[in-house]
Amino acid sequence: MCGINGIFSHSKQTYIPQVTNMNKAMEHRGPDDHGIWSAEGITLGHQRLSIIDLSSAGHQPMSTPNGNLTIVFNGEIYNFEEIKKELNYPFTSHSDTEVILAAWQQWGIKCLDKLNGMFAFAIWDEQQKKITLVRDRLGIKPLYYYYNNKTLVFSSEIRSILASNLVPKAIDTTGIGDYLRYQTVQAPNTILKDIFMVEPGTYIAIQTDNLSLKKEKWWHIDHCSLNVPDTYNEIKEEVRKQFYDSVKRRLVADVPFGAFLSGGIDSSAVVGAMSKVSNRQVKTFNISFAEKEFSEAKYASHIAKLHQTDHTEIQLSPNDFLQHLPQALNSIDHPSGDGPNTWMVSKATKDAGITMALSGLGGDELFGGYAIFNRMAKLEGNKSLWKLPLPLRKLSGTLLQKVKPGVASDKLNALLNLDKYDFISQYAISRQVLLDNKVNELLSYNINQEHLPIELIKNYHLGNKEVLSRVSISEISTYMQNVLLRDSDQMSMAHALEVRVPFLDHELVEFMLSVPDRFKYPTSPKKLLVDSLKDLLPDYIVNREKMGFVFPWSEWLKKDLYALADHHINALANRSYFNYNALTKLWKEFNSNNPSVTYSRIWPLVVLNHWMEKNGIV
Structure with a gap:
């Protein structure tokens, strides 16, 4: 397990000082060793946490004996010993990193199908003058990148990309909207403009003689x-x-x-x-x-x-x-x-x-451990409800909110207001932290009506899947991977x-x-x-009640953490893209025990402002 980063440019420039800064920004990921490798137009950096083969033979960046391929790798390949037996290669270490190099040399991109593990890596092909970024099937290991058609900056962490001083610190207002909806931003987007994630089961490639970025899925969950x-x-x-x-x-x-x-x-x-x-x-x-x-x-x-x-x-x-x-x-x-x-x-x-x-x-x-599995199965079984006239459904939802105020009633009302039953839209609303009407109140601009999870799941072929597998795919691809x-x-x-x-x-x-x-x-x-x-x-x-691994946030935010939360809520409210009155009102409603404003509606806002202050985002 490690941290990787690098800079690729269509010019012949090298970026050793910048990658040195990037390495320093993520020393915590790999305190055991570090390395930098550079050639015309490409500089790779690595911070190592030694897990397999603790010797210096596992040092990265690592190259093939002929120098054609060079890799920086974060993760673990659990079946590397079995793959190693299939390869004709002069191994000098017992590391899984070298097995990836050898497998890439022998099979190219098809070697990915053989790997069982969690991984994110970048591999430079000197002969083709080509950089390829790869992420594992389930997105267990992160990989971020910035590309402006001239220069590619990539890393295991956003902070490391920012440490290159080659990337603007610009907030993505679309990302803000989705963060409020889902307490995260769904891949490939991030909270920052023009910084993206390599999506799970995907690789991207760029060559020196071609300005275009090639992106392909190599594994499909659906x-x-x-x-x-x-x-x-x-x-x-x-x-x-x-x-x-x-x-x-x-x-x-x-x-x-x-x-x-x-x-x-x-x-x-x-x-x-x-x-x-x-x-x-x-x-x-x-x-x-x-x-x-x-x-x-x-x-x-x-x-x-x-x-x-x-x-x-x-x-x-x-x-x-x-x-x-x-x-x-x-x-x-x-x-x-x-x-x-x-x-x-x-x-x-x-x-x-x-x-x-x-x-x-x-x-x-x-x-099927989450309540959303049963909930979506019930909605699927009662989808004929959406054949009732819309005014009648709207009235029912409004009455429910009055009789039993709270998050569950708010979401059911939103579901009843949909024009028709649609699995993807129903799922997205069920997973929202703040509903669209509340998000629009909190922001000083209108959010994009399209949800990133909806757009993502629309691309899947779910028609041949039963409802529980559809929920599993949706959960894995959104909440699990991105939170x-x-x-x-x-x-x-x-x-x-x-x-x-x-x-x-x-x-x-x-x-x-x-x-x-x-x-x-x-x-x-x-x-x-x-x-x-x-x-x-x-x-x-x-047979005990499911609790989940949570802290007593509601009590702490109203007492021990009140000063911290109050500072960040008010600071966030004063930022130009937030509505000051609406955001401070939400904070007051939480402290007044409004059942529709739980701690999960407040804590992400505290985190957001803290992160922006820490990283100098205006």
């Missing part, structure tokens, strides 16, 4: 259509096999490792499987709170005892959190409504001497901690997206996963 067994028992066996295989792959490391353990189904499954396949005692880490209604410590402790892990519980008070919050906020590379929780558990894990940890992220998206995975990366790498996610093994993902709804409908919490791993998931864990 094309997953495998032959699956006919019976539930056979499907359970396959889920179990693939899950165990995935966990086992992710235990390959030359450094101490552990796992995040919340005490929920997903993290408990990961820890249970680790304890079965690892030849050493598993180290587990849990954050607990003084506020017992938010604490999952007792469940985590139960799983730790069941699997005899070396367990560490970190209890947080508001004072603890306040002490670390400035550092957590400073670690945010792209603003988001989530993240400090991962920062805290990552810090504790790294402080305990762990360099790599496994996480249960992705289990909800694959096995959960991005936050997991930036907050863990702030501590030089690598996080691996067994549920996002692409083979398991492809299988689960091919399983018919009748086998995975969540009549009980993540039923198919639980039934497949019964020995790892006791009833005590399965």
